[in-house]
Amino acid sequence: MRKYWLKALKLIPSGNLLYSKRPEMFLPNKWPTYFKKSKDCYLWDLKNKKYLDMIFAVGTNVLGYNYKKLDNRIKQTISYGNMSTLNSYEEVLLAEELLKINKWAGKVKFARSGGEANSISIRIARAYNKKKQNVAACGYHGWHDWYLSSNLSNKENLDYYISKNIKINGVNKKLKNTVFLFRYNDHKRLEYLLKYKKIGIIKMEVERNIKPNKNFLEKVRKLANKYKAVLIFDECTSGFRQTLGGIHKNYNVNPDIITYGKAIGNGYAITAIVGNNKVMKACDETFISSTFWSERIGLVAALETIKIMKKEKIWKKIKEKGKYIKQKWKEIAKKHNLEIEVFGIDSIPQFKFKKNNNILKTFLTDQMLKKNILANNTIYVSLAHKKNVLERYFNELDKVFLKISKIKNIKTQIKLQEAHTEIKRLN
Structure with a gap:
């Protein structure tokens, strides 16, 4: 081997x-x-x-x-065909299911990886918040340029969140000073960024290794409201592992957009971007599209996985x-x-x-x-x-x-x- x-x-x-x-x-x-x-x-x-x-x-x-029950459902789906000229109706069913779970939300888009989902969420938020394009980020959010660009201003910025000496060659240097990082539970640093760095988007994981201090997430929500920033929760890892949906449910704090991945398809490629109607309307003002986001297997896998999760x-x-x-x-x-x-x-x-x-x-x-x-x-x-x-x-x-x-x-x-x-x- x-x-x-x-x-x-x-x-x-x-x-x-x-x-x-x-x-x-x-x-x-x-x-x-x-x-x-x-x-x-x-x-x-x-x-x-x-x-x-x-x-x-x-x-x-x-x-x-x-998992036998899920894989049998996938095999049945394959026998019907995975891709065609027409759309898969399962994307409507999955959107309905995710909106039942996230009652604060109004619309859903789908992708196939966590990095894609997080980048889509940033695009939507920037399309919505045109006057303030900069991002305050906390946590790990993938490999795309928007996130790695935080190391352009200081090559050690991502040492804390990924590892030392992350190589970012190829990231457009014009993205320097568009993404600013803050540590979890540091709401004062976040407010400083919102006040002085033209932040229009807050992107963060709800919980991974560190528990939130008392009222931290509530403070983040209030700061987002105060400075008119779009609040995005990245739950690609934590989603559907602690609750049926996002771990944010445990804290009664809702975002404007949330991203789900990993667990919802049990190994089949599917991620979701779920958001409120006000922010998600901005999708109509920007081009977001990809061929294999429309394939059927991931959609069916998520529907069946969530069904099994709810039952068991x-x-x-x-x-x-x-x-x-x-x-x-x-x-x-x-x-x-x-x-x-x-x-x-x-x-x-x-x-x-x-x-x-x-x-x-x-x-x-x-x-x-x-x-x-x-x-x-x-x-x-x-x-x-x-x-x-x-x-x-x-x-x-x-x-x-x-x-x-x-x-x-x-x-x-x-x-x-x-x-x-x-x-x-x-x-």
Whole structure:
């Protein structure tokens, strides 16, 4: 399998299509890299070796892999045809469903990736707020020029949200000083930007790794109203994992636009831009269109996934699993006198070692891989992570934590090439 990656490095820029799935991010020179098939929470590599997946990067398959009821619906759809001269009526049905879930909203557009959805939301907001085009952003929002341009004024701006030394060659330098970043819970910095930087759009994640301080989101909403800025919530990651819809429901704060992705299609490509009537009318004043946004499979996948979510109360189940995972991590770490920090929303639990995190995380991945388990320090919890699966995972993790507790000299006892620093994706 290593030979395919070496070949890929010659044929595909950077080797693959998603930064977060590069083998160097997990275990350089040892990671399986490619899969042949998947089912529930298991993967098979090209040699038919079976692995338990306790990562589920990057959060798309909330029901688990190859979910039978959903995939049967997709197969039926394929038999009817995916693309034609005419439109898929499912886009109307999905729009209706999303507006039932987001009663504050009035219109919906669809795309196929999170980066697209976030860029579309910015375009719509700029079309609406013509006099103030600048953006105040908080969190991770993808690869498009509008977002990466924040590093033009200071090449370290995105260090906090992605990673150090993000390369942005090709981003138009005329976009300098059009996007300004603020830290989560820092409403004073946000107000400063709104007051002095001609901000017409606030773009932010509602919650990822950090919980909002008391009334923070309410303050953001009030500031948006006061300075007549369009408030956009990016819930491409958090959406449909903590509630049926956006995590903003937990705080009773509605945006002007919200973006959904990942979980709503259970691995099939579909994202949504949902907004209130006033702002979404600006769509008629700008050209936003793409061929494969009209394909049928993603629309059907989202309709069926949301239907299953509603019936099974999926968000409640994965939250409870996530809480259990967090608690077990703490228990096992305490048992072996290891200092870890546990964080993240319950459906995406994360931890880090307080000392030597990256090399110890690499060691953990290596040791778990020897037991045919794909694992690091983050789990995108799915319905497929059942009790027996978690028991197997924690049994092996306990052994790894014991080994880590006995390490006296990392440089001499861990002979591994350290994994690349992961994307921070902080809110």
